[in-house]
Amino acid sequence: MELIVLDYLHLTKRFGIIGASQLPLHYLLAMRSPSSPVQFLTRLAHEELKAVHQVLGRIIFLFFVLHATFYMNFFIVGGYLSRRIKEKDVIFGIISIILFATLSTTALAQLRKRNYRIFYISHVTIANLVIVTLWIHVHHIRFYIYQVVLIYGFHMILRSLSLNIFSGTIKLLPGTSLVQVRVRLRGNEPVFNWKPGQHVYLSRPTGTTYSMTIAQQIALRNQTNPFTVASIPRQDKELLLVARTMKGNTRHLAQLAKQFSATGSEDVANIPLALEGPYGASIRLPDFRTFDRILLVAGGVGATFIMPVYRTIIASRDPEQTVHTPIRFIWAVRKLAEAQWAKLPSAHHANGHTTNESEATSSSTAASPFKDNVEVYVTRPEGASLQTGDEGDDIELAEDEQLLSMEEQTVKPREGMTVHTGRPKVSAIVDEVCGNAYRVAVIACGPRALTEELSWSVEQWIGSGLDIYWHNETFGW
DSSP states (O other): OHHHHHHHHHHHHHHHHHHHHTHHHHHHHTOOSTTSHHHHHHOOOHHHHHHHHHHHHHHHHHHHHHHHHHHHHHHHHHTOHHHHTTSHHHHHHHHHHHHHHHHHHHTSHHHHHHOHHHHHHHHHHHHHHHHHHHHHHOGGGHHHHHHHHHHHHHHHHHHHHHEEEEEEEEEEOTTSSEEEEEEEOOSSOGGGGOOTTOEEEEEOOOSSOOOOSHHHHHHHHHSEEEEEBOSOHHHHSEEEEEEEOOSTHHHHHHHHHHHHHTTTOSSOOOEEEEEEEEEOGGGGOOOGGGOSEEEEEEEGGGHHHHHHHHHHHHHTSOTTOSOOOOEEEEEEESSGGGGTTOOOOTTOOOOOEEEOHHHHHHHHHHSOSOOSSEEEEESOOSSOOSOSSSTTOOHHHHHHHHTSOHHHHOOOOOTTEEEEESOOOHHHHHHHHHTTOSEEEEEEESOHHHHHHHHHHHHHHHHTTOEEEEEEEOOOO
């Protein structure tokens, strides 16, 4: 009987030790910096490792739940509960399991989507606090806690080194719910070495110089949103960020832009902007010259990722060659005005024109779809949209949008764009690109519904044996 009890307690302790032993790896997977050992070894970016971070977190939580459940059962059966529940190791063990349960609950997809800010703040706060409670809980897991502290400190140093203060402007794009941030670059700054498609985390602007108070510094690193750099820094001599006005920081940006634009200037006066980065997996995109066809698909502001990649592919072409890898760039937007921020490749000489959906269908069969024109699909062409984001957004922004004159709402297609009305027929487009091809690259960034439909269509061709490189850029947890 005594041997059975010893085995039971041994198993119970092992559940806790195994869970604690995975914490250093769990915190490594949460590191943003490309200097992370995990990112270096796997050649995967932070955004690509998030799924692994989530799965490992659930496994660790399961081990801790088993550890706590087995011990509580032992205390109840043995009649020790009333005494042990008052002792420090048990008290902090219970606090730790409650913190982990809260951490897991706030990380659920439904809650993340409903209020990302609550998820992020609670996640960071609890992840720091639980290390303290675990350290107090028992001494034999402190070896792993020390590793976590070292990893966390290393991460904070790397993030501080990646944080830079720029001077930039903010403005609302007429006829849209988009806010644009522009930072002019001068001299030979390190920013010029950033790669197309990388992203930064923009801290919540104050409109004035950032202070050095502890509260301000905490906000600087935690009240942030990811923005893809929509420009090519070395070529454009600027950083361009574009986002749809939703909740939190983007709504704050829009309100700040309205305050400054009330002074009568076209752009917001230069204000300090804190950018952390760059990050992203785009630095590991393949050499697109090795493919015989390329399909780029963007939805809304997903083009902030696709457009710099597209421009770079065009710019890398050998001007002495007459035949280049065919590219098809599909961009779905709510209104044509949402496409006006984009800077198209200077190599474009095709004239933009507007067609309706039936014309687009007939023309696609009559002519080759592989042109350098960006194919813009306008899904809601009839005037302003009342939606500026998810429920609870600033309705005043939508009202201002509706008050814009028809001149501002009616935007002509630009040179290098072919404009269609209606939603793109993703499956037909994929079939057209992949038909009679040997090696295809498909790059996507946009709403989940669009990328999932695209992924399904691509999978059908992969199943038939076609060599396809697939990359879906996403910031969703």
